[in-house]
Amino acid sequence: MLEVVVAKNRELRVIESVTPIAVNDEVLIQVAFSGLCGSDIPRVFHNGAHYYPVTLGHEFSGTVIALGPKVTELKIGDRIACAPLVPCKNCDVCHQGLYSLCKNYSFVGSRVRGGNAQMVAVPQDSCFKLNEKISFKQGAFFEPVTVGIHPILMAGGCTDKNVVVLGVGTIGLLAVQSAKAMGAKTVTAIDIDETKLDKAKTLGADFVFNSLDTDFIAQLQQLKQIDANQLILETAGTPITVKMAIAMAGPRAQIGLVGTLHQDISMTHSEFEQILRKELSLFGSWMNYSKPYPGEEWRITAQLFAENKIDIESLTQASLAPHEYIEEVIALDGKPSNGKILLEW
Structure with missing residues (x-):
């Protein structure tokens, strides 16, 4: 498969890599759209990533194409938006449903491979199912x-x-x-x-x-x-x-x-x-999660999109294939974008 990686500070590349395998409670997602977040700018331009090379992308949508052996809540063909926080669910704040405050978390798109890849394996709990009224492009806007x-x-x-x-x-x-x-x-x-x-x-x-x-x-x-x-x-x-x-x-x-x-x-x-x-x-206010995971924030967002109460078209700067996406991001030179830049697979 192909993915867009931050090879090192200020350097983005399209590379070929091995398609990941969904293990345990993971599902394999075929990514449709992946958005550039303002928090990604420091990771690209200001040495802000946990490590390099890194595959960013925590605002993405896609389709479930394979299931790990412990998956019970999803099926092949389900359309999802990614809830990228992966809380430990064992600490005191997680037991209270305060998942945004977990200190032992992982995060899709910064700590582990994200949606700037054609396919990505994520835990089933990170998949928020989209109904037929919600487009993949809208799904990539759920997180923001x-x-x-x-x-x-x-x-x-x-x-x-x-x-x-x-x-x-x-x-x-x-x-x-x-x-x-x-x-x-x-x-x-x-x-x-x-x-x-x-x-x-x-x-x-x-x-x-x-x-x-x-x-x-x-x-x-x-x-x-x-x-x-x-x-x-x-x-x-x-x-x-x-x-x-x-x-x-x-x-x-x-x-x-x-x-x-x-x-x-x-x-x-x-x-x-x-x-x-x-x-x-x-x-x-830190992140965007509550109980039951991923939270009421995500269910309200689904309702607002289903009722066409959120316009995203006027907020989209560009929706681009990998090489054009890299050109658009590098042109920012570390500054904020004027709208959402989407990587389209």
Whole structure:
């Protein structure tokens, strides 16, 4: 079979390799689409992989073509989206169903071979079955959709809440749509990119603000209809946007920290005081799993896709064969993409 490997830092190759065999509770998947995640960028360009060569791809879909001898939940021909976390299921947090917090986990597409291969063997529990209403391309978007839904569920849902999404890259734009579909009273999108803000408006955002405008927080707070009962999702993952979330928050707002910081954050005593004076609730959101595995996030995503409430076409930068995929990824030169880049097998 063929696979796309990160041979070493900043070097992608298409290679021929031996088709894996499904053992024990594994199934062999013929991959349809595999998406490039923002977390893959450091693995390609910034020496961020656990090892080299590595076959990335944790956002993928495909068809079951072979079964290991201990497989009981799947059959040949089943169409699946991959839930890439492989928790140990033996530790204290796993017993509580807090699979995202497992410390003894494996992960398809970073720690073991992922979907950037024509075929990949994964545990049956990592296979979320797709019904006939859901396409393979939608299946490759399950993982990033669930990243935005996880903090919404952690916050007790978003029904009748005023949801603010700070940073509308792919994750943020999916979160805008998910919050709208899950009953948010209003959804507000904030970014520095007018193109992304226009897209957010098209995808259902009620209000948009460019954070480069020096008075945007004052403008936002003047909208009294969105100042109360807030759920703010910080998806950009920068020190300045975390502090923005605190500054813009209304009374007793919930702030879900989704984006991963790669720089230290510091704040003044007056910035910190806002957390106290507004009685804010800040919480971290890590990955996208709950019980029963892989979690309610995945079942909600399936429902939203089946009901055509999530648009992925406008979020897709390109869907490419292996060599063209490599060219598109290398052209990023370590920077984020403008949309999802898909490897199509």
